[in-house]
Amino acid sequence: MNYRHIFHAGNPADVMKHAVLALIIDHLRAKPAPFCVLDAHAGIGRYDLDSEPARKTLEFQDGIGRLFGQPAPHPALEPYLDAVNALNPDGRLRWYPGSPRLARALLREQDRLLLNELHPDDWQTLKAEFAGDRQVSTFKTDAYQALKSHLPPREKRGLVLIDPPFEQPDEFARMAEGLKAAHRRWSTGVYALWYPIKERAAVWRFQEAVENTGIRKILTVELTWHPEDTHLRLNGSGLLIVNPPWTLDDTLRAMLPALHAALPSTGGGCTVDWLVPEG
Template identity: 80%
Template sequence: MNYRHIFHAGNPADVMKHAVLALILGHLRAKPAPFCVIDTHAGIGRYNLTSEAARKTAESDEGIGRLFGRPLPHPSLAPYMDAVQALNPEGSLRWYPGSPRIARAALRPQDRMVLVELHPDDAHSLKAEFAGDRAVAVHQSDAYTALKAHLPPREKRGLVLIDPPFEQPDEFARMAEGLALAHRRWSTGIFALWYPIKERAAVWRFQDAVEKTGIPKVLIAELTWHPEDTHLRLNGSGLLIVNPPWKLDETLKEMLPALHDALPSTGGGTAVSWLSPEVS
């Protein structure tokens, strides 16, 4: 309950995560049928990068600050950067859109969004952010309890974003268990699970746990900006994506290296691979 994302908003992990999120949402928009977005760790919706808390760490300087107002490193970053620019129409970078704001920018009149946030203050801010927006429902709840309550959605299409703060030592295990439950309830939905890359062994255990569930069509995408020589810092950002849109893997194999080159790094790189291919 102590984690506050304002200290990390707009950092390289956010940039990677939200750029991929925007791509997935673009694929969902390509078909006329309605879709639903469920964000299980929604935060407050938008973050003031000029606030004292944000400037205390200045992590956005190494993330979105390297992209805003500059030529796109890759065309596939356009939907993400459009969402950032929409919150900063005057041309200076003040507001950073969290995943709820990025998703809201992609919704059409027939689509909707369910936002879940456990922290009481953040849930209150989130409700204020979307007050009067009939396309958005905000719930103060535990993320994994919410998966039981809101799946399957009445729409047959959509995305579940699971993006924990990783305060709990067993968060990787909770994610794997939560995904298994959620997939049983909605096997055709797209699931995107974000994870930090600090200690590679922990990531391997998580991926192994997901593989053992037997869930098919699982894509892994990673961006690292430091060599993986220590678990004392954040070395990179990963996404495990179930039922990814068609050819998303091919797009990420081009976009992520361009993004890596645009962000400051002491090494690292990118990786896109299938943990579990589609069952034939």
């Protein structure tokens, strides 16, 4: 529990992840029935890019810093960028929305947000961030226990985000097992599992483990900004999405190349592929 996301907030991995999450939630908003978002690794909610840790790495400069204040490279990025802009109404980039604040910006009155964070200090910050908000509940427990405790939600529709810090060497295996157990409890929910792309073999093993669960309708979405010639750096990031909303894959195939072109890179690219089709 030593990971602190403030050092990395708003970097290219965050931009890709949050842009896709915003699109998924925007699709959920298309139907009037309420939905629930469960964020299993919530963090603190929002991040101060003027803080010493953020200024130490300046990772946000190659991520949200390349998009903020500019026209959206693709219309599908607008739900995400609108949420960032709403936190910075004076036009100066200071605050970056983590997934909790991003999801909250997209909720309607009938929707609900469940936030889980195990780190005690971060949970206190998260709890204070949403104090008094009746649509948001916060919890401090192990992420995979939270999946057992809160699924299925009463709304019957929604999104589960599994976004671990990858401090544990078996995190890929834990994600695959956690997804399998959660899907048994709630097979119709949308699941988004984020993963880093450093060592390609580790990603392949993770995807094979998920494929072997027997779960259907699984989409993989990846954005890389470096050639994958070393596993000593973060070369890109991916999302494995179960039950993606209809047409999301087509939208991402159009949006991700525009996002890749807007971010600095030494190579890489983007892919949107079906790991397991629906049928």
